[in-house]
Amino acid sequence: MSLEQILQHRRAIRYYDAQQPISADRVEDCLKLATLAPTSSNMQLWHAHHITDPAVIQQLVPACLGQTTVSTAQQLVVFTVEPSLYKERCQQNIDFQRENIKRTYPQAKWEKYTALQTSYYTKVIPFLYSRFFGLWGGVRKVISTFAGWFRPIPRQMTEGAMDTVLHKSCALVAQTFMLAMSEAGYDTCPIEGFDAHRVKRILGLPCSSEVSLIVSCGIRQPSRPLGDRFRVDFSSQYHRIGE
Ligand SMILES: Cc1cc2nc3c(=O)[nH]c(=O)nc-3n(C[C@H](O)[C@H](O)[C@H](O)COP(=O)(O)O)c2cc1C
Structure with a gap:
């Protein structure tokens, strides 16, 4: 098909x-x-x-x-x-990327790319996924709101x-x-x-x-008849930005 x-x-x-x-x-x-x-x-x-x-x-x-x-x-x-499972997944990503980087990039890039991946999965992701009884999401929201005044930052940081x-x-x-x-x-x-x-x-x-x-x-x-599919008019959902 x-x-x-x-x-x-x-x-x-x-x-x-x-x-x-x-x-x-x-x-x-x-x-x-x-x-x-x-x-x-x-x-x-x-x-x-x-x-x-x-x-x-x-x-x-x-x-x-x-x-x-x-x-x-x-x-x-x-x-x-x-x-x-977020901590386990972070470690799995780090372990995989350590070898994957070696397979994919020239040796001169290994250290830099490994450090970037490790930092992402040991700092950024734990910051986003940790909960601390649901309180940490509020702290993240405050931090992202302040930081967002000065530079673009993902805003989806509350628990919800x-x-x-x-x-x-x-x-x-x-x-x-x-x-x-x-x-x-x-x-x-x-x-x-x-x-x-x-x-x-x-x-x-x-x-x-x-x-x-x-x-x-x-x-x-x-x-059992299925009937026709109902979909709203595509033009009401499609918004092209550009040519
Ligand atoms: C997130 C989600 C939840 C849904 N829950 C139900 C459900 O509880 N019971 C059900 O009969 N259909 C459920 N549907 C099916 C939708 O009603 C169906 O996909 C929609 O009417 C479009 O029909 P189609 O999938 O045949 O194109 C759900 C669909 C989605 C995407």
Whole structure:
């Protein structure tokens, strides 16, 4: 399928065909492809909980407000964001970049580029991702407001804004997954209509995990009409700046 065919094929499916099972390994392969999605500062602070057990899916139905896209799903993927892993990810980025820089650049650049990467992941990222009981976000906001008077600076520094950063990246991962599923001939539906507290309890997820998006998976029921896609007029959303 071309990219356009994949995009046309992907629809939010609310009724899956009970007669057409899908392969858990193929879904896992689509999740592997989703790891190629970009994430902010390459922090990759997401997990995918791939649910193939029908009993667990049925347990999750009430927590997903009884939606048929869940009750008829063959499998589910619960995407979570994992802010508590930021220190581990910083170290992983530093370790990777140390070798990657050697493979990519001439020796004269190694020291400078390694120092830049190390400083980014030992100073900037910990400054942005540390929480200190939710108080540090307020401190960051004050600092960024003052600093912003004198030079351009990213403003998304409060706890809430950092949450958005994490969920933005996770959404890109989920979208990449859904497109990979489409290419495999499988259907999906992104879901945010759920009780995150109950979902976490059913899956035994730690307090630090935040449920970002659930994606139901299966093959669409052919007898259920999908209807046309509604999209607002492109010209009302498109703003070209320049020629
Ligand atoms: C973040 C997000 C949350 C969504 N949550 C739900 C949901 O809880 N239940 C549902 O049936 N569809 C949900 N959808 C699907 C949208 O309703 C659907 O994508 C939209 O109507 C466009 O239809 P299409 O995907 O077939 O083009 C969600 C979509 C997104 C992007």
